[in-house]
Amino acid sequence: MWIPFSTPSPRRSRPNRSAAVVVVVAALTIAGEAQAQQVVFDPRNHMENALQAARQLESLANEARSLAASPYSHLAQNSQALQDMAELARAARGLATSVGELERQFEDLYPEELSGTDPLRLLEQGRGRTANARRTAEDLARTAAELERLGQGRGQRLSGALAASQSAEGQTAAVQSSNQMLAVLAEDLAALRVLMLAQARLLSEGAARESAERAAGTEARRRMWARPTAVPNPPAFDPLPNARN
Numbered sequence: 001m002w003i004p005f006s007t008p009s010p011r012r013s014r015p016n017r018s019a020a021v022v023v024v025v026a027a028l029t030i031a032g033e034a035q036a037q038q039v040v041f042d043p044r045n046h047m048e049n050a051l052q053a054a055r056q057l058e059s060l061a062n063e064a065r066s067l068a069a070s071p072y073s074h075l076a077q078n079s080q081a082l083q084d085m086a087e088l089a090r091a092a093r094g095l096a097t098s099v100g101e102l103e104r105q106f107e108d109l110y111p112e113e114l115s116g117t118d119p120l121r122l123l124e125q126g127r128g129r130t131a132n133a134r135r136t137a138e139d140l141a142r143t144a145a146e147l148e149r150l151g152q153g154r155g156q157r158l159s160g161a162l163a164a165s166q167s168a169e170g171q172t173a174a175v176q177s178s179n180q181m182l183a184v185l186a187e188d189l190a191a192l193r194v195l196m197l198a199q200a201r202l203l204s205e206g207a208a209r210e211s212a213e214r215a216a217g218t219e220a221r222r223r224m225w226a227r228p229t230a231v232p233n234p235p236a237f238d239p240l241p242n243a244r245n
Helices: 010-036 043-066 075-090 099-109 119-150 154-166 171-226
Strands: none
Touching (some): 075 119, 075 154, 099 119, 154 171
């Protein structure tokens, strides 16, 4: 018996082969993606990251220590001492400290021209100069005593600033401690300035008073010698006959 038989043509088998190729390529792609999604642990990279983080933390800690403020401060006492010195200079007595008041005092107590001055006025000016000299000298002594009182805690403040500077852990604390030492030195300079001003006032008052007293004495002698001379009246009796007795 004969059975019809047909041989498949090559054209009809190509689509099946192409489909197989597509399936293989898809499988390889999926496998590659799955392999790419796997986490790979690198110990060396992990160690480097950990060391870098540690160095950053250490740098931040050093920066924090350098910015740490000094635990010691005497700025309040320093400011109060400077204010007291300024008040002490403003409360000066005797010879004035302001230009306007000084000019008025010199005009009243140390005038240059005395020719037309009343004698009673000359006496009042001399008394005023004596009182002014006493007040100026007393002001110098009072200033020295007050400055000594204000300077009693200065040594302790300087010792505290030195100790804080030695124990400072950061740059900011060291700078602040140095500034506090400079503040103590500023107190010394302010005290020296106030004392020198008081001494200068006393010296100026003494020189002005000496000049005024000399001028007043010269004017008094001029007036005495400028008075007209008067001839005394003869006595009412003749003393010669009774001279032998």
